[in-house]
Amino acid sequence: xxxxxxxxxxxxxxxxxxxxxxxxxxxxxxxxxxxxxxxxxxxxxxxxxxxxxxxxxxxxxxxxxxxxxxxxxxxxxxxxxxxxxxxxxxxxxxxxxxxxxxxxxxxxxxxxxxxxxxxxxxxxxxxxxxxxxxxxxxxxxxxxxxxxxxxxxxxxxxxxxxxxxxxxxxxxxxxxxxxxxxxxxxxxxxxxxxxxxxxxxxxxxxxxxxxxxxxxxxxxxxxxxxxxxxxxxxxxxxxxxxxxxxxxxxxxxxxxxxxxxxxxxxxxxxxxxxxxxxxxxxxxxxxxxxxxxxxxxxxxxxxxxxxxxxxxxxxxxxxxxxxxxxxxxxxxxxxxxxxxxxxxxxxxxxxxxxxxxxxxxxxxxxxxxxxxxxxxxxxxxxxxxxxxxxxxxxxxxxxxxxxxxxxxxxxxxxxxxxxxxxxxxxxxxxxxxxxxxxxxxxxxxxxxxxxxxxxxxxxxxxxxxxxxxxxxxxxxxxxxxxxxxxxxxxxxxxxxxxxxxxxxxxxxxxxxxxxxxxxxxxxxxxxxxxxxxxxxxxxxxxxxxxxxxxxxxxxxxxxxxxxxxxxxxxxxxxxxxxxxxxxxxxxxxxxxxxxxxxxxxxxxxxxxxxxxxxxxxxxxxxxxxxxxxxxxxxxxxxxxxxxxxx
Numbered sequence: 001x002x003x004x005x006x007x008x009x010x011x012x013x014x015x016x017x018x019x020x021x022x023x024x025x026x027x028x029x030x031x032x033x034x035x036x037x038x039x040x041x042x043x044x045x046x047x048x049x050x051x052x053x054x055x056x057x058x059x060x061x062x063x064x065x066x067x068x069x070x071x072x073x074x075x076x077x078x079x080x081x082x083x084x085x086x087x088x089x090x091x092x093x094x095x096x097x098x099x100x101x102x103x104x105x106x107x108x109x110x111x112x113x114x115x116x117x118x119x120x121x122x123x124x125x126x127x128x129x130x131x132x133x134x135x136x137x138x139x140x141x142x143x144x145x146x147x148x149x150x151x152x153x154x155x156x157x158x159x160x161x162x163x164x165x166x167x168x169x170x171x172x173x174x175x176x177x178x179x180x181x182x183x184x185x186x187x188x189x190x191x192x193x194x195x196x197x198x199x200x201x202x203x204x205x206x207x208x209x210x211x212x213x214x215x216x217x218x219x220x221x222x223x224x225x226x227x228x229x230x231x232x233x234x235x236x237x238x239x240x241x242x243x244x245x246x247x248x249x250x251x252x253x254x255x256x257x258x259x260x261x262x263x264x265x266x267x268x269x270x271x272x273x274x275x276x277x278x279x280x281x282x283x284x285x286x287x288x289x290x291x292x293x294x295x296x297x298x299x300x301x302x303x304x305x306x307x308x309x310x311x312x313x314x315x316x317x318x319x320x321x322x323x324x325x326x327x328x329x330x331x332x333x334x335x336x337x338x339x340x341x342x343x344x345x346x347x348x349x350x351x352x353x354x355x356x357x358x359x360x361x362x363x364x365x366x367x368x369x370x371x372x373x374x375x376x377x378x379x380x381x382x383x384x385x386x387x388x389x390x391x392x393x394x395x396x397x398x399x400x401x402x403x404x405x406x407x408x409x410x411x412x413x414x415x416x417x418x419x420x421x422x423x424x425x426x427x428x429x430x431x432x433x434x435x436x437x438x439x440x441x442x443x444x445x446x447x448x449x450x451x452x453x454x455x456x457x458x459x460x461x462x463x464x465x466x467x468x469x470x471x472x473x474x475x476x477x478x479x480x481x482x483x484x485x486x487x488x489x490x491x492x493x494x495x496x497x498x499x500x501x502x503x504x505x506x507x508x509x510x511x512x513x514x515x516x517x518x519x520x521x522x523x524x525x526x527x528x529x530x531x532x533x534x535x536x537x538x539x540x541x542x543x544x545x546x547x548x549x550x551x552x553x554x555x556x557x558x559x560x561x562x563x564x565x566x567x568x569x570x571x572x573x574x575x576x577x578x579x580x581x582x583x584x585x586x587x588x589x590x591x592x593x594x595x596x597x598x599x600x601x602x603x604x605x606x607x608x609x610x611x612x613x614x615x616x617x618x619x620x621x622x623x624x625x626x627x628x629x630x631x632x633x634x635x636x637x638x639x640x641x642x643x644x645x646x
Contacts, residue, residue, distance in 0.1 A: 011124055013224065015151040017213060020115060023053050023090060026148045030111045032088035033057060036081050036104075038097045040065040043117065046155070050092045050115065060084035062100075065091075067253055068131040068246050069099035077104060086110065091146075092155075094118035094167065095253060102128040102144045112146035117155045118254070119167040119199075119219055121174050121227025124149055129243060136247020145231070151224060153217045161210050164219070165203065165304040166254035171223035172199045172295070173261045176279055177238050178229035180272035182331045188232045189278075191225045196282040198222030203302045207383055236332040237325075238264035241341075244325045251311050258304045259311060259348055266292035266354035267344050271333035284394070292354040297367075300353075301386065307351025318345045366393040415554045423515040425459040429555045432456055432601035433564075441585075450492040451639035453605045455587040458573065459549075460513040465503050468527040471621065473540040476524050480509035480542030482629040483612065484620045489535045489576060489636045496535025497638055500578035503528050504539070506571070511547025540621065543612060543630050544570045546594050549601070559600070569595040569604055574636070581638035588634060610634055 012029075014022055027035055035057045039047030044063055051058045062077045081089070081104055091101035092115040099122065101112045106128055114123040126145040129138040159167070175192040178184060202219035209215065241260050245251045269276050269292055276291040285294035300306055309315070322342040329336070347354075369389045376382035395401070419426040431437045437456040444454075468474065485504075489497040505526035507513050514524040531537045548566040551559060559566050570593040576584040589596060589609045596604050612630040619629055 011145055012148040013124075013151065014148065015153075015221070015224070017153045017217075019150050019152040020049065020155065021053055023050060023113060023115065023150060024055065024057055026113050026150060027054065027057055027088055027090065030088060030113070030147055032111055034059045034084065034086045034088065036060045036062060036077075036084055036086035036089045036110075038065055038077070038089055038091040038093075038100055039063045040093050040096055043093045043097075046092055046117065050090060054090065058090075060086055065093060065097040065100040067096050068136055068250075069096070069103055069129060071103075071130055071132045074100060074103040074107075074130070078107060081108065081110065088113065091115070092117065095120035095122050095170075098123045098146070099129065101146065103130060105146075106141060106144050109143055113148045113150065114146045115150045115152060115155060116220075116223070118159060118163070119156070119171040119223035120254070121171045121223045121230055124224060124227040125231035127231065129247075131247045134248055136243045138243065149224075151220055153213050153220055156216050156220055157211045157213060161207060162303065163254070164206055164210070165299070165302045166252075166258045168199050168203055168206075168219050168223065169261060169299055169302075169304055170254040170257040171219075171226040172196060173238050173242075173257050174226040174230035174235075175199070175222075176261065176265060176275075176291075176295075177235045178226075178233050179275040179278060180268060180333045181233035181236065183233035184275075185233075188229050192229045193278060193282045195222045195225035195229065196279060199226065200283050200298060203298060204387065206302065207379065234331055236264075236330065237267060237334075237336065240330055240332075241321075241325050241345075244321055245308070245313065248324055249313055249317055249321065251308070251313060255305050255311055256308070258299055259306060259308050259351075262292045262296035262299070262354050263344050263348040265295060266290075266347075267340065268333045275333075290354065296353050301383075308345070308349040309351065313349060315349060318342060318349060321345055366390060369393075412554050412558075419553045423462075424550065426550075426553050426555060428457075428459040429549055429553075430558075432458065432603070433549070433555055433559065435602045438602045450637060451582075452584060452586055452636045453607050454585055455605065455608060456601060456603045457575075457585050458587075458601070458603075460515055461503075461505060461573070461575070462515060462523070462526065465505065465526045465528045466523050468529050468539070470529060470532065471538050471540070472527060472529065474504060474525055474527040475508075475540070475542045476522075478508050478524060478542055480545070482619065482623075482627070483541045483543045483632060484538075484629065485541060485572075485632045486536070486538050486620065487632070487634045487636060489531050489537065489578065489638065491581060492637050492639060494637075496531070496533075497576075497578040497581060498531060498533045498535055500531040500535065500537075500576055500581075500638075501528060502531065502537055502577075503573075503575040504541075505573045506541065506544045507547045509542060509545050511545050516550070538620070541572070544572050544590065546570045564600065565595075565598065566600050567595045567598075568601060569593050569599045571603075571608075572632070576636055576638065578638055580641055582641050584636060584638055586636070588632065 035054055037047055037051050037058050041063055060080055062080045066073055088111045089101045089104055090113045091097040098114050105112050116123050123146055126142055127140045128144045129136055175195040178188050178192040198218045199222035202215050205215045242256050245256050246253050279291040280294055283294045322338050322345055325341050326336055326338045370386045373382050373385050416426045416430055441454050441456050489500045514520050546567055551566040570590040571587040574586050589604055590612045591609050612632050615629050615631050618624050
């Protein structure tokens with residue numbers, strides 16, 4: 001049984017996008033009416049937004065917050081606070097403004113509302129670090145903890161990537177050290193591991209789309225959890241070193257944390273093997289690769305700094321830094337010696353990658369391959385290739401891939417390629433059945449809530465289908481239940497998209513596309529039509545049928561070996577193009593049709609399941625037929641093209 005003591009620090013958390021507007025409500029909830037707004041010189045515009053949101057509650061402003069919370073800056077801000085008679089401070093920014101708010105609270109007991117714009121995490125800790133006479137010291141007290149933290153994901157969306165990386169690694173350090181703290185306990189451990197997972201995922205995705213709110217939410221939530229860990233347990237070597245380097249040598253706070261973290265971890269690795277194992281797993285390191293090396297690689301991949309030299313520390317300062325860091329004893333897994341710290345600092349100054357330790361030989365090969373792409377000029381291509389290499393190598397190592405299994409995989413891909421032709425795309429089929437096509441589709445196309453959801457293109461689309469006039473029968477008399485389609489194409493505001501180009505294609509009543517029937521004369525059940533001046537499109541076809549994807553090749557063999565069926569739910573394909581709008585590739589599925597809950601390519605979305613309504617009597621084109629026919633009506637809403645107005 002594990003015994004432990006847990007101290008929880010209460011704080012109100014408001015998390016979301018656009019939550020800045022709640023700041024006056026949160027101040028009034030505390031019963032406060034006179035606010036001093038704190039910002040920093042580079043965030044004056046954001047300070048203006050907060051001041052405007054507060055309205056008459058804002059009675060004073062101080063934009064002088066600076067790094068490491070110098071006591072002389074606090075003294076100046078304290079004068080502003082007292083002169084204004086403020087009973088609350090609202091701090092917007094990173095660790096500097098949060099630190100100033102804490103310093104004021106520790107001296108006056110004033111309430112704090114903090115809006116973080118970085119991933120410092122200090123906003124949820126009762127810890128204050130201040131610098132006086134070139135020495136940074138920390139102390140902890142319940143009065144230091146902010147009463148309310150408003151996390152607005154949108155406030156971090158414009159944080160430059162380099163600053164985002166170092167800020168996120170700073171937060172990562174809180175979670176890492178919490179796992180081998182003397183006060184470590186199960187709840188904090190769980191928060192720390194969740195924080196490491198979120199921060200790692202965010203760091204790996206950040207450069208792809210810096211303004212993606214999902215990525216920013218991962219980073220901000222990870223920072224919150226990591227900061228909560230920092231406030232619950234004591235920190236060790238890493239934080240002591242960073243405070244020494246920042247307070248005594250005026251190094252930038254977050255970049256210093258970024259450089260030091262993997263080296264501090266390497267110093268403690270042998271004394272905290274279980275924590276290092278869990279950190280490596282949360283990061284997704286190659287099996288057997290040490291956590292310190294994995295963190296170094298993560299920082300390097302994200303584009304963060306890796307040496308104290310590049311931060312401006314002189315080599316002649318290393319001995320004094322080691323002396324200062326070892327002068328006062330503090331809890332740490334590994335014994336602290338001056339020589340040991342001097343070696344750590346030297347490796348961090350040079351920027352050496354910590355040794356992989358128990359990492360397999362595959363890790364060295366992986367790094368060699370990754371380094372071979374270092375000269376790639378296109379940063380996106382470099383990122384994709386290096387990340388692909390890491391994940392492929394990790395898959396092989398994690399699963400002890402044998403030579404025969406690897407050879408089978410190569411043969412499988414070879415057969416897949418050999419089956420590809422102008423009328424059959426086995427690789428697309430493979431991507432579809434693995435769900436990859438749907439994942440890419442979701443990431444690329446389904447980000448506008450007011451527009452029609454997209455769906456996979458599928459392997460049977462053919463470029464340049466025959467152009468047909470409105471009202472055409474694209475089935476060309478093929479047998480099946482008659483279907484009359486009457487759809488509207490608009491923008492997200494409901495304005496019609498006139499003269500939009502709409503490609504349509506579908507299977508026949510037996511479940512085959514025309515390209516699967518070589519004896520068929522010409523294109524059937526496909527065509528290109530244009531909407532009229534009102535954005536309307538009408539044509540005739542037949543009710544689409546469920547059908548099996550081609551299962552006579554490698555993909556079919558895979559489905560058979562895994563006990564999966566090859567069937568797709570019945571649907572009609574649309575590809576819509578209109579100037580000023582994003583292209584829409586989608587499918588409409590027959591409500592009540594088979595395989596809606598087990599579509600072989602995972603392409604069904606609830607909003608795309610629609611009524612193909614049964615009808616009898618005269619059809620829209622005036623035909624009279626005793627048989628039942630179906631009617632499909634639907635409105636496609638197109639998202640605006642990038643850079644286009646709504």
